[in-house]
Each structure stands twice: as C-alpha cells, then as structure tokens.
Amino acid sequence: MSGFKSQLASVAADVEQGLDKLLPVPQGQHGIVAEAMRYACLGGGKRLRPFLVIETARLFGGDLENALTVGCALECLHVYSLVHDDLPCMDDDDLRRGRPTVHKAYDEAIAVLAGDGLLTHAFALLGSAAAHENPSIRAKLVCELAEKGGVAGMIGGQVIDMTVAETDRDETLITRLQAMKTGALIKFAVRAGAIISGANDSEIMSVSRYARDVGLAFQIQDDILDVEGDAELMGKAVQKDENLGKATFVSLLGLEAARDKAKSLGDCAKDHLAPFGTRAQTLKDTVDFVLQRQH
Amino acid sequence: MSGFKSQLASVAADVEQGLDKLLPVPQGQHGIVAEAMRYACLGGGKRLRPFLVIETARLFGGDLENALTVGCALECLHVYSLVHDDLPCMDDDDLRRGRPTVHKAYDEAIAVLAGDGLLTHAFALLGSAAAHENPSIRAKLVCELAEKGGVAGMIGGQVIDMTVAETDRDETLITRLQAMKTGALIKFAVRAGAIISGANDSEIMSVSRYARDVGLAFQIQDDILDVEGDAELMGKAVQKDENLGKATFVSLLGLEAARDKAKSLGDCAKDHLAPFGTRAQTLKDTVDFVLQRQH
Numbered sequence: 001m002s003g004f005k006s007q008l009a010s011v012a013a014d015v016e017q018g019l020d021k022l023l024p025v026p027q028g029q030h031g032i033v034a035e036a037m038r039y040a041c042l043g044g045g046k047r048l049r050p051f052l053v054i055e056t057a058r059l060f061g062g063d064l065e066n067a068l069t070v071g072c073a074l075e076c077l078h079v080y081s082l083v084h085d086d087l088p089c090m091d092d093d094d095l096r097r098g099r100p101t102v103h104k105a106y107d108e109a110i111a112v113l114a115g116d117g118l119l120t121h122a123f124a125l126l127g128s129a130a131a132h133e134n135p136s137i138r139a140k141l142v143c144e145l146a147e148k149g150g151v152a153g154m155i156g157g158q159v160i161d162m163t164v165a166e167t168d169r170d171e172t173l174i175t176r177l178q179a180m181k182t183g184a185l186i187k188f189a190v191r192a193g194a195i196i197s198g199a200n201d202s203e204i205m206s207v208s209r210y211a212r213d214v215g216l217a218f219q220i221q222d223d224i225l226d227v228e229g230d231a232e233l234m235g236k237a238v239q240k241d242e243n244l245g246k247a248t249f250v251s252l253l254g255l256e257a258a259r260d261k262a263k264s265l266g267d268c269a270k271d272h273l274a275p276f277g278t279r280a281q282t283l284k285d286t287v288d289f290v291l292q293r294q295h
Numbered sequence: 296m297s298g299f300k301s302q303l304a305s306v307a308a309d310v311e312q313g314l315d316k317l318l319p320v321p322q323g324q325h326g327i328v329a330e331a332m333r334y335a336c337l338g339g340g341k342r343l344r345p346f347l348v349i350e351t352a353r354l355f356g357g358d359l360e361n362a363l364t365v366g367c368a369l370e371c372l373h374v375y376s377l378v379h380d381d382l383p384c385m386d387d388d389d390l391r392r393g394r395p396t397v398h399k400a401y402d403e404a405i406a407v408l409a410g411d412g413l414l415t416h417a418f419a420l421l422g423s424a425a426a427h428e429n430p431s432i433r434a435k436l437v438c439e440l441a442e443k444g445g446v447a448g449m450i451g452g453q454v455i456d457m458t459v460a461e462t463d464r465d466e467t468l469i470t471r472l473q474a475m476k477t478g479a480l481i482k483f484a485v486r487a488g489a490i491i492s493g494a495n496d497s498e499i500m501s502v503s504r505y506a507r508d509v510g511l512a513f514q515i516q517d518d519i520l521d522v523e524g525d526a527e528l529m530g531k532a533v534q535k536d537e538n539l540g541k542a543t544f545v546s547l548l549g550l551e552a553a554r555d556k557a558k559s560l561g562d563c564a565k566d567h568l569a570p571f572g573t574r575a576q577t578l579k580d581t582v583d584f585v586l587q588r589q590h
Contacts, residue, residue, distance in 0.1 A: 029459055030451035030475075084411060089403035108384035109457055112407065113450050116379060119411060120446040123418040127437030136430040142422030142437050151415040155408050156325030162404055164324055180325075 004285040011054055012047040018072045022125060024117075036106050036114035037121070041079045045097055048218075048290075049074045052189035055282045056207055062197025066132050070141065070192050073125035077145065078185055080118035081154050083111055090162065119151070132196050141192055150188050157181030169247035175216065182222075183215035190283075206272050210283065213269035218290045220262040223248035227255065229295065266291050299580040306349055307342040313367045317420060319412075331401050331409035332416070336374045340392060343513075343585075344369045347484035350577045351502055357492025361427050365436065365487050368420035372440065373480055375413035376449050378406055385457065414446070427491050436487055445483050452476030464542035470511065477517075478510035485578075501567050505578065508564035513585045515557040518543035522550065524590065561586050 019041050026034040050071025057067035086093040086101040087108060094104050103111035125131060126141045144150060157180030164173065190207040199207070227250050249258045266287040273280040314336050321329040345366025352362035381388040381396040382403060389399050398406035420426060421436045439445060452475030459468065485502040494502070522545050544553045561582045568575040 024447065028451070030454040032458070033450055033454050080411075084407055087404075087407060089407060109382075110454070112379055112382065112384060113453060115411075116375075116414060117447065117450050119414055120441045120450075124438055124441030124447075127422075127434045127441065135434040138434040139422045139430040139437070142434070143419055146415045146419030146422065152319065152412065152419075155328055155412050155415075156323075158408060159325040159328050159405070163327070 004282065004289060007282060008046070008051055008289065011051045012045070014054075014068055015047040015050045015071055015075060016042065016044075018068045019075060022069070022072050022130075023076075023121070032106070032110060033113050033117055036102055036110050037117050039105060040083050040102050040114060040118065041076065043097070043099070045075075046293075047071075047075060048286075049078055049185055049189045052186065052211070052283075052286070053193040055286070056190045056193025057197045059207075059276060059279055059283065060194055060197035060199045060203065062193065063132075066130070066196050067193055069125055069128070069130040070132075070196060071189075073122045073131065074145075074185065074189055074192065076118045076125065077122040077151065080115045080122065081158075081185075083115040083118065085158060087111055090158070137196060140195065144191065144195075145188055150184055153180040153184040157184075166247055169252075171249070171252050174247055174249065174252065178216055178219040179212070182219055183212060186215035186218065187211040203275075206275055207283075210269045210272040213265045213272065214287055214290060217262045217265040217269065217287065220249045220258050220265070221291060221293060223250045224255065224258055224262070225293075225295065226250070262291055299577065299584060302577060303341070303346055303584065306346045307340070309349075309363055310342040310345045310366055310370060311337065311339075313345075313363045314370060317364070317367050317425075318371075318416070327401065327405060328408050328412055331397055331405050332412050334400060335378050335397050335409060335413065336371065338392070338394070340370075341588075342366075342370060343581075344373055344480055344484045347481065347506070347578075347581070348488040350581070351485045351488025352492045354502075354571060354574055354578065355489055355492035355494045355498065357488065358427075361425070361491050362488055364420055364423070364425040365427075365491060366484075368417045368426065369440075369480065369484055369487065371413045371420065372417040372446065375410045375417065376453075376480075378410040378413065380453060382406055385453070432491060435490060439486065439490075440483055445479055448475040448479040452479075461542055464547075466544070466547050469542055469544065469547065473511055473514040474507070477514055478507060481510035481513065482506040498570075501570055502578075505564045505567040508560045508567065509582055509585060512557045512560040512564065512582065515544045515553050515560070516586060516588060518545045519550065519553055519557070520588075520590070521545070557586055 020038075023038050023041060024034040026032070026038070050068070053071040053074060054064060054067045056062075057064060082096060083102045085091050086096060087103055093101055095101065099105070101111070102114055106114070122145070123142055126145060127138050129138075131141060132138050146152065157177050160173075160177050161181065187208055190211040191204060194204045194207050226248065249261065253261060269287050270284050273283055315333075318333050318336060319329040321327070321333070345363070348366040348369060349359060349362045352359060377391060378397045380386050381391060382398055388396055390396065394400070396406070397409055401409070417440070418437055421440060422433055424433075426436060427433050441447065452472055455468075455472050456476065482503055485506040486499060489499045489502050521543065544556065548556060564582050565579050568578055
C-alpha cells in the first residue's frame with residue numbers, strides 16, 4: 001500500500017495545484033465569494049474523486065492533463081455539495097476537514113453564493129477546451145454530470161435524508177440514499193475518466209460497476225468510522241448519526257456484518273476490473289485504501 | 296404595441312409549455328424538490344429573457360425550437376437566482392410574482408436545493424442536443440453562461456449589493472452592479488440567440504450592445520416602479536429600496552432624470568440595431584415595452 005499511498009498523495013498535490021490555478025482569483029468588491037470558494041476547496045482532502053478520474057484515464061491511456069481538469073471540476077462539484085449540506089437549514093455542521101465550515105468562517109449568504117459559484121465553476125470547467133479537445137465529449141460530460149444521477153441524484157438524496165422518518169429507513173432505503181448522495185459522483189468520476197480516454201461501452205460499463213460497489217463500500221466505512229473514528233483524525237464531529245438516532249449501515253446491520261458487507265463489496269468491485277488485468281492495479285488498491293482508511 | 300404584446304404573450308405561452316415539458320417531473324421520495332422547482336418556474340412571468348433569445352434567433356434565421364430550449368435554460372437560471380436571492384440570509388423576501396417565495400411555500404432547505412436543481416438543470420439543457428445540433432455551440436453556451444459575466448457576474452453582483460455600504464454607492468457603482476446582477480443574463484439571452492443562429496462576430500457585437508443598454512434601461516425602470524408602482528400589480532413589495540435607504544437610480548438622479556436616462560438608453564439600444572433595418576422591429580419594440588411597463 002505504500003506505493004499506492006504515495007501515488008494518492010502525488011495526485012492530491014496535483015489536484016491542489018490544479019484547483020489553485022483553475023479557481024477564480026479574488027479581486028474587486030465581490031472578491032469575498034472567490035475567497036470563500038478557495039477556502040472551501042483548497043488546503044487538503046484526500047481528493048479521492050479526482051484520483052478516480054485520473055487513474056481511470058491512465059488505465060485507458062487518456063490525456064492526464066484533461067483528466068486533471070475534469071477531476072478539478074468534479075472536486076468543485078463535491079465541495080459545493082458539502083458547503084450547502086453544511087448550512088444551518090440543512091445538516092447544520094460547524095466543522096469540515098478540521099476547519100470551520102464556510103458559513104461559520106464567513107456567513108450564510110456567502111456560503112450559499114460560494115456553493116452556487118462552485119457548482120457553476122464545475123460546469124464551466126467541463127465545458128472548457130481544457131477538459132477535452134472534442135466538444136462532443138465536453139457536452140456529454142456536462143449532461144452526464146447534471147443529469148444521470150449526478151447532481152440531480154445528489155439533490156434528491158439530500159432531500160430523502162432530510163425528510164424520510166427514521167422508522168422508515170431500512171437497508172434498501174439507505175443503500176439507495178447512498179447511491180444518490182455519494183455514489184453518483186464516484187460513478188461519474190470513473191465514467192468521466194473512461195469517456196475522455198475513448199473507452200468503449202463495455203469498458204465504461206465495467207468501471208461503472210466497479211464504482212457502484214466501491215462507492216457503497218466507502219459509505220459503509222464512513223458509517224463505521226462515525227462509530228469508531230477519532231474526531232481529531234476525521235476533522236469533523238463523530239457519532240453524530242448515533243446521537244441523532246440516524247439509521248446507518250452499522251445501526252441496521254451491526255458492526256461486524258457492516259464490516260463484512262464492505263469487504264465483500266470491495267471484492268466485487270475488484271472483480272469488475274478483471275478484464276483489465278494488472279493495468280487496473282491502482283484502482284484495485286483504491287478499494288483496499290477505502291476499506292482501511294481511518295478518516 | 297398591441298402586435299408586440301400579443302407576440303410577447305404567445306412566446307410566454309410557448310415558454311410556459313416548454314418549461315412544463317423540460318422540467319423534471321416530481322416522483323418518488325425526493326419529488327418535493329422537483330415540485331418546488333416547478334412551483335418557482337411555472338405560472339407566469341413576462342419571460343423577457345427567453346423572449347430575447349427567441350426573437351434574436353428569429354432575427355438571424357435560427358432554429359426556433361433550439362431557441363426555445365435555450366430560452367427555457369435561461370429562465371431556469373434566472374429563477375434559480377430569484378429563489379436564492381429571496382432566502383432569509385440574502386434579501387429575505389416573502390413574495391414573488393404575487394405568491395409566497397419558495398422558502399415560504401416550502402422551507403429554506405428545499406429552497407436552497409430547488410435553486411441548486413434549477414442552476415444545474417440550466418446547464419443540463421444547454422448541454423443537450425435540444426439546444427443545438429452542433430456540440431461546439433453547446434459547449435460554448437455552457438462556458439459563456441457560466442463565465443463571461445453570466446452566473447459568475449450575478450453572484451458577484453449579489454455580494455456587492457449585500458456588502459457595499461450605502462454611503463459608498465454612486466452612479467458608477469450601481470451601474471456596474473446592475474450590469475452584473477441583471478444585465479449579464481439579458482446580454483447572454485441575445486448573444487445565445489445570435490450564436491445558435493450562426494450570426495457573425497460583428498452581428499453578435501451589435502446585439503450585445505443593444506442588450507447592455509436595454510438591460511440598464513430595464514433596471515432604471517425597475518427602480519422607478521419601486522417608487523411609483525402598485526404592489527398588487529407588481530406582485531411583490533414596493534418602496535422596499537426606499538424603506539431600506541438603498542441607493543437606486545431614482546434616489547441618486549431624481550425621478551425625472553432617471554426617466555430621461557432610461558429613455559436615452561432606449562434610443563441607444565435601438566441605434567445598435569440599425570444594421571438590421573426593419574427585421575429588428577420586434578427587438579426595437581421590446582425597448583418601448585421595457586420603458587412603458589408598469590410591472
């Protein structure tokens with residue numbers, strides 16, 4: 001795993017640098033929004049979604065500069081969803097990546113606008129020539145991110161999470177919820193990496209299935225960490241779900257069965273990569289990383 | 296003007312029908328967001344922005360079905376900005392188009408998510424084949440809406456409006472503010488109509504200048520109506536700016552000079568259409584409509 005971890009760190013550094021270059025620069029009387037967008041995006045994070053874009057593009061021999069741009073777009077999109085979900089009228093979180101959330105560091109209005117700005121910027125990057133030289137591919141990425149379970153799915157998932165009563169939550173519902181809230185972007189990440197690299201339909205299908213399983217494993221590990229994790233290491237409040245009486249994979253299945261389920265999803269995820277043999281080693285290692293992560 | 300008014304009403308009916316067809320249909324446990332998106336978008340409005348897209352496309356012989364899709368995308372974008380600007384943490388408005396604002400009819404979380412959904416849907420529509428058969432044009436529209444003064448400008452304008460002290464507001468600042476907050480979308484409307492119709496650079500420049508002037512005239516008339524208008528006719532609170540001690544073109548220039556300025560901007564706007572002769576009559580009539588409107 002040490003080779004994998006240095007690869008992840010190296011891509012994360014590229015993404016940090018890419019975002020710094022691609023995000024708007026604060027200037028003029030409205031510079032505070034660009035400042036808040038940068039505050040929310042820069043300064044760390046695992047950058048797992050851009051990593052998946054880039055490593056899937058590498059698997060299919062795609063242009064890695066394009067993949068970095070698409071990965072940065074996806075990170076903007078991911079961060080937008082965090083900024084809005086953290087708002088007082090939503091999940092009301094004060095801490096994110098170990099720092100005050102945007103509405104705490106600035107105010108609610110700036111947090112709404114910075115989120116809007118990041119959502120918009122994601123589409124601007126996907127529509128730009130830096131994402132791909134072929135405009136058909138760019139238009140396809142824009143539509144796929146907006147529609148097929150992308151942002152539309154995330155928004156729907158957040159609504160279900162806020163409105164469905166705890167007593168109505170079973171494993172089917174929270175699996176669906178996860179697929180919408182976090183799974184959609186992980187799926188977009190690998191699909192986008194494959195699409196910009198000219199992968200064929202069957203290849204895109206294989207990595208999509210990989211993403212579906214790794215995304216769900218990721219969420220289960222998240223629920224496990226919420227019970228077992230260290231708040232300081234996580235950079236956010238833990239045991240929040242339990243304190244809110246919120247149904248999670250752990251509360252529904254128990255800790256051991258949740259761990260088993262994550263493990264078996266990880267195995268399935270790797271199986272979907274079988275057609276690519278050793279070329280897919282980094283994506284396989286990503287599964288182990290997701291299951292072993294402590295934050 | 297009666298021919299013009301029936302033309303405006305006819306396009307507004309097409310836009311209403313187009314939005315009804317193009318907006319997501321509420322279904323499943325998260326249907327409430329789609330419902331709120333429809334609540335915010337449907338049921339009237341002048342549809343001035345889609346009208347400008349369609350009439351500019353007509354001027355240049357473009358495909359009017361494409362123009363309707365682009366117009367609907369722009370209306371989604373416009374309505375997103377209203378929904379978020381009306382939030383309690385922003386302008387805190389209770390009434391819009393004579394009905395409770397989205398956060399009043401639903402709640403704040405749904406209003407944030409419905410706005411996010413409309414912003415996303417605008418890009419989904421622009422990226423779709425229904426906007427234009429040529430994907431280069433679609434990618435160009437996505438970037439232009441997101442960047443060149445489009446959404447980025449609107450967000451910046453909202454920040455300036457919320458943060459710059461009243462004592463620091465002079466005519467230069469509020470002109471700039473208007474260009475960012477409302478002018479950007481009006482400009483996008485005519486540019487998009489021209490771009491999808493294959494207009495050349497000089498033609499695009501002419502209609503852009505027209506849009507700049509008509510957009511500013513529109514804002515000045517808005518300020519005049521805020522002083523003189525009838526709340527019932529307007530469907531929203533009036534004299535709000537005055538009650539808030541907010542600088543407007545009327546408070547800075549006085550009512551008469553504001554009226555003169557709007558009139559002379561209208562004349563300039565029409566002058567920019569001179570190259571197109573009588574073919575541009577509808578766009579010229581739009582200027583008169585903007586200056587004469589009572590709501």
